[in-house]
Amino acid sequence: MESEARRPYRMGARAAAMEATRTRVVEAAATLWMRQWYDDVTLQDVADEAGVSVQTIVNHFGGKDGLADAVADLVATETAVTRQAPTGDVAAIAAALFTDYERHGDANVLWTAQMDRVPAIARAAAHARGLHRAWLEQVFADRLPAPGPAREHALNLHHAATDVYLWKLWRRDLGLSREDAEHAMRDLLTSIDPRKRHAPRKRHDA
Structure with a gap:
């Protein structure tokens, strides 16, 4: 049986991995949209750039629209620092x-x-x-x-x-x-x- 101490560690590692995947997808989409029209970039293009599946993107962002909102948030954060x-x-x-x-x-x-x-x-x-x-x-x-x-x-x-x-x-x-x-x-x-x-x-x- 898994110890009580081990379970939070595994949950934390899983959350960190999910966040890393989310960040990788957003950065991949931002890179593509910085040089291509919105309609010309597909979820498959983003998935290939990020090294994940299209379903992973849908699970995290719901689709292309939600992904675009996340990219906008990323750029806004970077802009505030710059x-x-x-x-x-x-x-x-x-x-x-x-x-x-x-x-x-x-x-x-x-x-x-x-x-x-x-x-x-x-x-x-x-x-x-x-x-x-x-x-x-x-x-x-x-x-x-x-x-x-x-x-x-x-x-x-x-x-x-x-x-x-x-x-x-x-x-x-x-x-x-x-x-x-x-x-x-x-x-x-x-x-x-x-x-x-x-x-x-x-x-x-x-």
């Missing part, structure tokens, strides 16, 4: 954002292009927008106005200035180096600082 930057340090903020976009930017653009027809991607995109806005409120807390219309306006400006499509424009469409693109973002963020735009104009003597 984007850590001191409040008010524009250079560090831009650098952190570019580190994230250089890794996930192309995949973000690919996923965003599909959100009108894939509900899982639409959910992921909406969640990502909310997280990005919360991040902006954190890293630009020193410059944002008090809650109200002025704050919302400022947040909208900062959201546009840090959007992944602006990164795509500079890095992919215009072919700027990362250094030049980061420089452009720093200049843009400096130019929309509400403290500077609404500062009283200096009077000059005649």
